[in-house]
Amino acid sequence: MTETMSHMIARVVGHWSRDNQTNAEAILDTYPEVRSAVMPLLYIASLEHNYASEDAIREVAELIGITSVQVQSVASFYTMFKRDGVGDYLVSVCTSIACFLRDADDVLEAVEEATGVASGETTADGSITVEHVECIGACGGAPAVQVNYETIEGLTPEKATGLIKWLVDTKPEVVLADEMQQLFGGQQSFNWGPKESEGAIRPVPAFGPLGSAGVGR
């Protein structure tokens, strides 16, 4: 007899959180062809493992019914599937042209100094990973930074130093763009509108079907 999808999910990723199992099942059911679920499932697996670890890749392969190598070849193509461990907070400093013209290199330097690690490295306590990234679409609010893919615009080196200190001191469970923008941001690309209560709980983009957190949820 063919195994039902929920049985298969329980067998392969029964150790995942209930939410992540439910979301995985919904994603496997969404696409006309199941292989399309690779990227969303890699994000969910990254929520479980904090990054796209070997276990994460094997789990996604089993859920879809393809080989780990096939999943690995996808994961390795995209910068947002991290194949090495990352800290609780992934600080991504944009250094592409628009941010560069607005002195983003100084912001990166300030972040490196405040964390004590160079771009591409993680602090010894495993709390913060620093990276410099290509354009994140925040050019009107350059220079811009993301923490766990939540955006802060209009930074200065001083404010970036403050941001890092704040992350270290407060260790926010949910990273909220509006909160960081209010504390450390400046010029915005456009009027962001009302504050959001959703944010990131892991160094993975906070997006409903992939698992995100509302404050108090």
Next chain:
Amino acid sequence: MTDKILTARMDAHPADSHTLDRYLNTGGYEALHKALNDMSTEQIIEEVKASNMRGRGGAGFPMGVKWGFLAQADPRYLVVNCDESEPGTFNDRQLAERDPHQLIEGIAIASYALGVDHAFVYIRGEYPKGARRVQNAIAEATEAGYLGTDIRGSGFDLDVTVHLGGGAYICGEETALLNSLEGRRGEPRLKPPFPAVEGLYAKPTIVNNVESISNVPWIAMNGGAAYAAIGPERSAGTKMLSISGHINKPGNYEIVMGMTWRELIYELGGGIPDGKELKAWIPGGASAPWFVPSDHLDTVVSIDDVASNGSMIGAGAVIVMDETTNVVAAAHRLVRFFAHESCGQCTPCREGTSWLEAVLKRILDGHGRPEDVDLLLDISDNISPGLQWPPAMTTICPLGPSAVSPITSITRWFMPELEAIIAGSEVALV
């Protein structure tokens, strides 16, 4: 005639322009009602053709003509491209975050016209907020009967799926996007076959940009002729421009094309900070050849005027550089982007972009050689023979040739500065 089509609601109602309630009480989903009840699918496609709207994603291909190419086999798909990653662009982000229902309504009308019952919105991974807003709007619209089964009693069904990208610029290229959506590496496909014949899952597929689709409700409601009447004939409608860099008022501006670059930079954009002089600007994103004040301030901002002056409007990213800019450093930063984002399929791009980056880095590090100018041009010529615009291609997609634009721009307009920096002169700024 209306000044603003896409940003009117978010300007008037910044607190809640993204909600269904606000959308409905500002005329939202009336165009979908009209389309479902009073228009045939052919009529909708005719109106979009009559609008003369040229795709807003960068290539400028007329949207209605593209729709007309869709093969009539089932299933067919609509894929909305919100993988906005061209350095300098952030207008799709604003449309997704601030007026997601306008996008959803456009998707619903387009899907109805095209015979699609499953549409996808591919949103870049760095836009989780935009993805959340579009997802919430889909939930609201489904609850209210504007998406889902038997929409408003019309018998038309439509599901919309948001798919998050993984941080790869190349997925903005439509066939790379389709590969990515299929769960593969985001490598562009050879064309033909074009997506309209063999796209997602090898089925007929229309790929349209967020800004393009967001215009559809207005066109359905007001007619293609009314849209075509806005602005210059071959740059009809409004266009969102993202202005960044050394400019007093960076941001997104929904404009009617036809003004000059002087007006755009000095009036709309408020001029250059601290009274500095303008040195150069990129009229259409990182891929576009640069404009300079000596030649282009009085050029008209339109798709054709920019093209006839050797560049492009692209997706609408204007990046401004003041007199303090080290143009070699700026070119390096642009080329580095393309080297990082090259998918690696085609040798001229994979190797060429990395070599351009390495040579520019060497020059910036103070180890430039006199022959580096010829070397840069030779590598560029191997990527895009003849160094003309629009670029000749040796590659599957235009990413490689895009990396040539900064090189031809600095050698054309700033050769003395490039040579001085290579010679180690103090002319190096910043």
